[in-house]
Amino acid sequence: MERTDDLKIVKVKNVPKRKNKDTWAIIGFIAPAFLIYGVYVIYSIFMTFYYSLFDWTGIDSNMVFIGLENYIALFRDGVFWTSIQNNFLLVIASLFTQLPIGLIMALLLFSPIKGMRLFRSVYFMPFLMSTVAIGILFIFIYEGNYGLLNSVLGVIGLESLQTAWIGKESTAIWAVIATVCWQFAPFYMILFRATIVGIPEELYEAADIDGATGWQRFKNITLPLLMPIIVTSAILSVIGSLKYFDLIYVMTGGGPNNSTELMATYMYKQTFTNFNMGYGSSISFAMFIIAFIVTLFILFGDKQRKGNDS
Amino acid sequence: MTKLVKKIPLYLLAILILVITGLPFFIMFLTSFKGQMEFMTSPWSWPENFSLDSYKLLIELEFFGYFWNSMIVSVISVVIVIFIAAMASYPLARLTFRLNRPIFIIFMVGMMIPIHTTLVPIFTLTNDLGLYDSLLGLVGPYIAFALPISVVIFTQFMRDIPKELEESAKIDGCSHIRLFWNIIFPLLTPAVATVSIYNFIQIWNEFIFALTLTSSSQTATLPIGLREFYGEFSVNIPGIMAALTLGSLPLLLVYFVAQEKIVAGLAAGSVKG
Structure with a gap:
């Protein structure tokens, strides 16, 4: 997830060729924080939504896709x-x-x-x-x-x-x-x-x-x-x-x-x-x-x- | 004389709040020096002969292991946060590029994200990385959730540093790494203090990740240890009070030594945040 975001920075920053020197510095400075933040926070939010579409105990690998049924149950809970x-x-x-x-x-x-x-x-x-x-x-x-x-x-x-x-x-x-x-x-x-x-x-x-x-x-x-x-x-x-x-x-x-x-x-x-x-x-x-x-x-x-x- | 009379309601209010905030601490401290029998017969009286039995019990139970765990996790997390947050803030505060604002906002939004929204994925991720029930497994999420406020504080602070400083250095052909490390970072001391104090208090007292990502008493941090102790010795109330006293002592001691610094740091951090 965060890797694609990094690539985006590269692409956008490559447009004005003149600033190329700064681009790598910017990526280098931001990458460590963005990587940890991306994995633990951004990726996790998407994964939470993904998991919420399954009937899953969490202890075994048996995940059954049930669409939005968890949310329907939630509304009635x-x-x-x-x-x-x-x-x-x-x-x-x-x-x-x-x-x-x-x-x-x-x-x-x-x-x-x-x-x-x-x-x-x-x-x-x-x-x-x-x-x-x-x-x-x-x-x-x-x-x-x-x-x-x-x-x-x-x-x-x-x-x-x-x-x-x-x-x-x-x-x-x-x-x-x-x-x-x-x-x-x-x-x-x-x-x-x-x-x-x-x-x-x-x-x-x-x-x-x-x-x-x-x-x-x-x-x-x-x-x-x-x-x-x-x-x-x-x-x-x-x-x-x-x-x-x-x-x-x-x-x-x-x-x-x-x-x-x-x-x-x-x-x-x-x-x-x-x-x-x-x-x-x-x-x-x-x-x-x-x-x-x-x-x-x-x-x-x-x-x-x-x-x-x- | 009339001035003094006017002040009486002020004093009464000030003392009432003093009692409400202070009394629980006072009672906790006093009760920790009571014998168990003594507590049963007269729970809220002055202790008869300041017994240290409860503290001896805590030492026997290796309560200090929890301190050690909390210390390791807090120090490692805070040190890493300071470096990577300061680094990330450097281009966000000093350089112009198209994704500057979006990246800053992505970090800032992190302050409103409930930890629970990330709990299950972080739990499975920690398992997959083989870091479940290890202190190292806690460091990752602690850093991640400390980053938003830290990046915001550092960025705000760095924006106020005059541009001329690095202009001259740039003319000398200074690289960004040297510019950051030799010129900007040394000027960040007040912001570093704020970020460390704020995050240290948060991480030292953190509960939910520690509860979810660790299970054995070898990796228990102080809040987890306190809860374990409470579950096991719930009838030994002086013992529990001694554990609470010891558990609160480190932060309170630091606070009484560096009160102004901590208060100013917390205020600065939150106001800017």
């Missing part, structure tokens, strides 16, 4: 629809928790309070922990009998709220979403903080002369200048939520009763637990298409926004 629904719930919940909380954390780091170094250091810690470690840790936080959350609720007199957070269908997905927020809000905090640092001090000084309140300063200076990074963060958050896997796999395995199933966990289950590699491939290709469409939508929306601004 209730668990798949549950997983899409959960993925979009995660997308929306992430956007409306991670980004605002990340922004509040970033703004706090610029407020005139003492002990800033401690706040800053601790706030960022969750992002450095591996998702697997976070998952295991939060299993114990949400545990029904002695779990940390229930203990805290007991101490502040809210015993009535105590429950087996990730053992119950009604609470499991929210418990997981809260954990995802705990993990990623610090990341957006860092992005927002880096942008706020870059805002020229003169802008605020001018606002002070005009007698602007703190809220006006935020609304008229900070927020507009943060807009580009908020859009970037939104893209990262949406794409990240669509391919989310690790935490759910460790914490709930998609349960109880598929209530926390995501496209990625369902794909993994079908492929490597039930050995339906053909069917699993159709789920992963559907994930690709969904991520692709959503990305196009966001980019288009961003273009519109930029168009309106200028």
